[in-house]
Amino acid sequence: MSIKLFLATCLSLFLIGCSEKAHKTDYGTYLGGEIVNPTSNFVVLRKNDMLVDTIRLDQNNRFLYEIQDPEKGLYQIFHNEGQIIYLEPNDSIMLRVNTYEFDETLTFSGYGAPQNNLMVELFLKNEHENELMLQEEIYQQDPETFNRSIASLKQERQALVDDFFKKNTSDNYFEKIANTIVNYDFYARKEVYPMSHFGVDRVTFLESLPKSFYDYREEVDFNDASLLELYSYQRFLINYFNQAAFKDYYKQEAYDPLSFTHNLHKLRLIETEVDNDSVESFLLTRTIRDYLANSNDKKGGQTLYDMYMERIASKDDKFIIKSLYEANKNIETGKRIPNEKLINIDSDTLNFDAIINKPSFIFFWSSSRKSHAIRAQKLARSLQKKYPEYTYIAINVNDTFEHWQKTIARYNFDVSKQYYFTDKFDELSKDLALNSLLKTFIVDRNGIIINAHANIFSSNFENELLQGLNR
Numbered sequence: 001m002s003i004k005l006f007l008a009t010c011l012s013l014f015l016i017g018c019s020e021k022a023h024k025t026d027y028g029t030y031l032g033g034e035i036v037n038p039t040s041n042f043v044v045l046r047k048n049d050m051l052v053d054t055i056r057l058d059q060n061n062r063f064l065y066e067i068q069d070p071e072k073g074l075y076q077i078f079h080n081e082g083q084i085i086y087l088e089p090n091d092s093i094m095l096r097v098n099t100y101e102f103d104e105t106l107t108f109s110g111y112g113a114p115q116n117n118l119m120v121e122l123f124l125k126n127e128h129e130n131e132l133m134l135q136e137e138i139y140q141q142d143p144e145t146f147n148r149s150i151a152s153l154k155q156e157r158q159a160l161v162d163d164f165f166k167k168n169t170s171d172n173y174f175e176k177i178a179n180t181i182v183n184y185d186f187y188a189r190k191e192v193y194p195m196s197h198f199g200v201d202r203v204t205f206l207e208s209l210p211k212s213f214y215d216y217r218e219e220v221d222f223n224d225a226s227l228l229e230l231y232s233y234q235r236f237l238i239n240y241f242n243q244a245a246f247k248d249y250y251k252q253e254a255y256d257p258l259s260f261t262h263n264l265h266k267l268r269l270i271e272t273e274v275d276n277d278s279v280e281s282f283l284l285t286r287t288i289r290d291y292l293a294n295s296n297d298k299k300g301g302q303t304l305y306d307m308y309m310e311r312i313a314s315k316d317d318k319f320i321i322k323s324l325y326e327a328n329k330n331i332e333t334g335k336r337i338p339n340e341k342l343i344n345i346d347s348d349t350l351n352f353d354a355i356i357n358k359p360s361f362i363f364f365w366s367s368s369r370k371s372h373a374i375r376a377q378k379l380a381r382s383l384q385k386k387y388p389e390y391t392y393i394a395i396n397v398n399d400t401f402e403h404w405q406k407t408i409a410r411y412n413f414d415v416s417k418q419y420y421f422t423d424k425f426d427e428l429s430k431d432l433a434l435n436s437l438l439k440t441f442i443v444d445r446n447g448i449i450i451n452a453h454a455n456i457f458s459s460n461f462e463n464e465l466l467q468g469l470n471r
Contacts (some may be wrong), residue, residue: 029087031077032064035096036105039080039367039403046076048229048278051069064091068460072173074229076369080398081368084125084229086115086174099403102368103127114168115178122157122181124227126232129153133189139196143209146193154186158298173339177230184232185217191239195246195255222275237283244269260300263291267307284308285317292324293435296333301325326435329453335444338431339361342419345408354395355419359468362393362441363456364428367407369437376456377413387465397421397428397437442468 033128035043038061045052045065052075055065072088077095081102088092091112098105103124107114133139136148190213194206220236227233245266246255253261268285274280288308292301305325314317330338339351363380365373380392394417396404404420407413421428428434433440433452440454442464449466454461 019423029067029089030064030092031067031085031087031095031302032062032093033064033097034060035079036096036098037100037403039099039398039400041081044078046078047071047073049076052468073226074177076229080366081401082121084231086119086177088112088171099367112171115170115174118161118164118178118443119181121160122178122415123231125157125160126185135167140194140198143193143199143213143327147213148228150186150189154182157182157185168214169418179231180227180230183219184227184230184236184329187220188232188235188239190214190216191236191243193238195243202255206247222274223279225276225278228278228282234282237279238286239284240288241269244273256322257296257428258291260297263287263300263304264307267304267311271311281312281314281317282326284312285321288321289324289435292321292328293433293439294455296451296453298332301328323378324429324433327430328452329432330431331441331449333449333451335449337441337447337449337452339447340428340431341422343401343413344420345405345418349422350419356445356447357445359390359455360393360441360443360445361390361454361465362443364395364397364434364437364439366437367403368394368398368400372437373407374411379412380417381414381457383465387462389469389470390465392417394418397434444471 017413023227031045035057038057041057043055043063044069049447052067053065055061055063063160066085070087070089070091073086076082077085079097080099080414083103083106084094085093085108091114092110093116094110095108097104097107101150103120106120108120116291131155133149136149140145161182164178165175176331194202194209220240221227224233242262243258245262247271248265249261253259256262267284269289270280274283277327279349285308291304291375295301305321309318309323312321337352337356339353341349341351342355343349361380361383363376365376367373377394384390384392394413396407396418399420400401401408401420404418408415408418432439438455438457439452440456440461441449442451442454443449450463450471454464458464
């Protein structure tokens with residue numbers, strides 16, 4: 001069979017619905033599928049945070065791609081949103097997803113599909129559990145009750161994984177991945193528990209925890225680069241080092257993950273406790289990136305930046321952080337916000353000078369983060385009613401113009417406050433030091449920056465708005 005004929009056969013099978021019991025192919029390793037309501041004409045495939053290829057969609061929004069010399073393991077696929085997938089040589093996986101409900105509609109068929117459908121199921125289960133933990137205030141329970149609550153959630157997930165391996169043949173590596181997802185989400189919740197528990201003195205509460213509370217740490221591997229693609233492993237590492245850093249200074253200062261003190265201790269601990277270069281680089285880069293993106297402390301930022309640049313080996317990571325550090329100089333307090341070009345709902349091209357005529361808070365959103373977008377728009381409306389001296393500006397990034405319009409209409413966002421950023425996200429990163437949708441700007445009526453590192457969801461955000469009015 002020729003390769004062209006094989007590709008046509010694969011795509012035909014996809015159109016009529018591939019069976020999860022399909023066999024491995026001897027013709028290569030393939031990834032294909034269909035994107036419903038696409039936001040661009042391509043998908044991106046990455047591994048180990050490096051680009052594998054950009055894959056074009058055809059006129060029917062479908063694609064089929066042969067992966068040359070594939071390495072077994074975790075990959076990332078992106079189309080407006082991203083998800084982790086698992087691939088082995090000679091797999092033939094087809095996916096289907098609707099961008100309006102990305103995670104909820106993502107399904108796989110073909111050889112290698114069961115493993116990927118399991119990972120999606122575990123991901124959605126984690127999302128549901130997170131909502132449940134907030135609704136039932138599980139983080140506010142006493143340690144013994146909290147342990148029982150999250151152990152019950154873990155047991156449900158473990159039963160799901162165990163049942164999967166009874167019904168499906170898989171290698172030891174994927175078993176490790178599946179069990180890591182279960183275990184490290186559990187570990188991450190244990191680490192964040194004392195930092196999320198309120199109503200008592202945090203120092204006293206930390207010291208009151210039974211010694212056995214963190215026995216699981218004996219099973220933890222801080223140096224497994226093969227797990228770095230997994231969100232559960234990332235969450236655990238970040239939560240662990242946040243708590244460990246706080247324990248270094250908790251008798252001198254209150255817990256503040258954005259403070260210079262906290263991040264200084266965190267960087268030092270990562271250097272001390274992590275031996276693997278890839279894991280260390282991930283943690284150091286995430287820490288300094290989040291600090292620079294959320295702090296107005298110029299002196300502290302310089303100190304931590306210098307520490308990072310001396311330690312890190314990756315030229316790519318150094319370039320990213322240097323670019324962010326330089327971009328921060330554009331948005332220092334007292335400077336005018338860079339005059340970005342924007343488009344309104346009527347397709348008129350405007351800029352900040354034309355839009356800003358009263359004190360404003362500016363936030364960013366994308367349909368790839370729907371829950372964030374809906375929450376931010378709802379909160380912005382309520383804040384404007386509470387503080388009528390302010391207006392808000394909601395800027396969409398990373399969507400097509402048509403998709404942006406559809407999302408506004410679908411969720412009934414206030415069209416008079418909506419703007420679309422025409423250039424690539426990289427331009428915003430360079431001009432506004434924007435590397436997270438959580439960043440919110442507060443500016444005065446002349447577009448002079450009051451705070452370039454606010455967060456509309458922060459418990460302190462209303463105080464920051466009031467301080468802006470009192471300037």
